[in-house]
Amino acid sequence: MLSEGSRQVIRATLPAVGAAIGEITPLFYQKLFAAHPQLQRDLFNRGNQKQGDQQRALAASIAGFATLQLDPDPQRLRALLTRIAHKHASLGVTADQYQIVHRYLFEAILEVLGEAVTPQVAAAWDELYWAMAEALISIERGLYTTAGVTPGDVWRAR
Helix, strand or coil: CCCHHHHHHHHHHHHHHHHHHHHHHHHHHHHHHHHCHHHHHHCCCHHHHHHCHHHHHHHHHHHHHHHHHHCCCHHHHHHHHHHHHHHHHHHCCCCCHHHHHHHHHHHHHHHHHHHHCCHHHHHHHHHHHHHHHHHHHHHHHHHHHHHCCCCCCCCCCC
8 A cells, every 4th residue: 555645646647657658668678678688588478569568568557556556446456466466477577577677667767757757756656666566576476386386487397
């Protein structure tokens, strides 16, 4: 759950971030893959990247999570997070990769939105990101445990 101050900032800035998300997500992936090409090779579907499906999925998940923080619906929130976590676990996403995503996502946000990203705005969106990341990490950890595999291992011995 977000702090009240962050909720207010997210509510005020969500329309601007939403309007720019079409610029932010492709720039994020550009930065991410330039720094970590192995993630593109080993983790992401290149067809989905080329067609923009991955960028739209990321944008929708961030906007959906933000909206559900402002207008809580626990059932919808659980469904959103569970769907994403299952996808991540099927690909072998690990907890440490959330720090990598954070870095390049926030670089892209700053580059696109510039001076509009005040320290207060950055702190609120940072809080939102980590709330989502921590929820996903927890669900993914449970999925790996249930499958009897090490986090990040997508293969299971029978």
